[in-house]
Amino acid sequence: MTASPGNFADRPAPQEFDVGTSTHDLLSELLRSVRLSGDRIVAYAPPPTFSIGFADTGTLHIVEEGELEIRIDGDAEAKRVGPGDVVLLPRGDRHVVTDAGTTAATRWLCGRFTIGDARASHLLESLPAAIVLHGMGGPALEGLDVARRMIVIEMRSPSQGSAVMVARILDLIFIQILRVWAAGADTEPNWxxxxxxxxxxxxxxxxxxxxxxxxxxxxxxxxxxxxxxxxxxxxxxxxxxxxxxxxxxxxxxxxxxxxxxxxxxxxxxxxxxxxxxxxxxxxxxxxxxxxxxxxxxxxxxxx
Missing domain, CATH: 1.10.10.60 (Homeodomain-like)
Known part of the structure; x- marks a missing residue:
């Protein structure tokens, strides 16, 4: 025999999250203060042999198909990335994206970020020139994959508000990459x-x-x-x-x-x-x- 509850009106207390008063959330405080803003997203599908330069703005690369090599000024070793990999260059370091020497088709999304406050320079300069996360299948990167698919939908079928949607999604991706990177076991000491x-x-x-x-x-x-x-x-x-x-x-x-x-x-x-x-x-x-x-x-x- 199943006991009946004493009061059918009883309900679990709702979970609340106050976006303005989250305790000890330094990353949110700093991102609000420096006014991070996703700027734009571009889909690249160049011919088999290519070389594309980027500079002077925070940049995100999300590889969808094929392999890329990313060469950062001052870094002797190129970073090779493939499908599902994401690369964030938070400081805006000058870099060149090239083919990986294969004839396979290559396709990737490139997002750009702007920082509305020069106070970010001290914080960004202390981050690596490039943060590379390999593969988006694990639980920690599941949110990135969802965000990527949302951007693709907005790009393929733009509608009212799409520009703002894409900008906000880029913001989310930027934050999630920083969080996943900072929680890594091999990450160098950093603020x-x-x-x-x-x-x-x-x-x-x-x-x-x-x-x-x-x-x-x-x-x-x-x-x-x-x-x-x-x-x-x-x-x-x-x-x-x-x-x-x-x-x-x-x-x-x-x-x-x-x-x-x-x-x-x-x-x-x-x-x-x-x-x-x-x-x-x-x-x-x-x-x-x-x-x-x-x-x-x-x-x-x-x-």
């Missing part, structure tokens, strides 16, 4: 690796939300519910530098943003980003950008 780690991500989020605060290693460790020594060791292992070094870089990036986009005096900017004196700030800024802050500001205003 993104630290951001996706639950034991260091809260500290990174705290630093970016309030870089001007007088953070100590002890305070950041408490944010992550770790001892000072355990936190410092884990942070360096995942991010690739000590917490104080990373904090200094974030402060200088925030200062550059204020110099570029406001008319605040240098002394006030120094105070806002956590420096006790203008002189100390100017020294640190020059060490990072090779130019004193006031001179750097004048140069940016002329560009």
């Amino acid at each position: 993104l690796v630290g951001a996706v780690d639950p034991h260091t991500g809260p500290a990174l989020s705290a630093i970016h939300r309030d870089p001007g605060r007088d953070w100590t290693v002890e305070e950041l460790a408490r944010v992550c519910n770790l001892s000072r020594s355990a936190f410092a060791e884990r942070f360096a292992a995942h991010v690739g530098k000590p917490p104080a070094t990373y904090l200094g870089q974030v402060r200088l990036g925030a200062a550059a943003d204020l110099l570029r986009n406001t008319s605040l005096p240098v002394a006030l900017i120094a105070k806002r980003v956590g420096y006790m004196s203008e002189a100390a700030f100017s020294r640190a800024f020059k060490n990072r950008y090779d130019t004193p802050p006031a001179q750097w500001r004048r140069g940016v205003s002329l560009t």
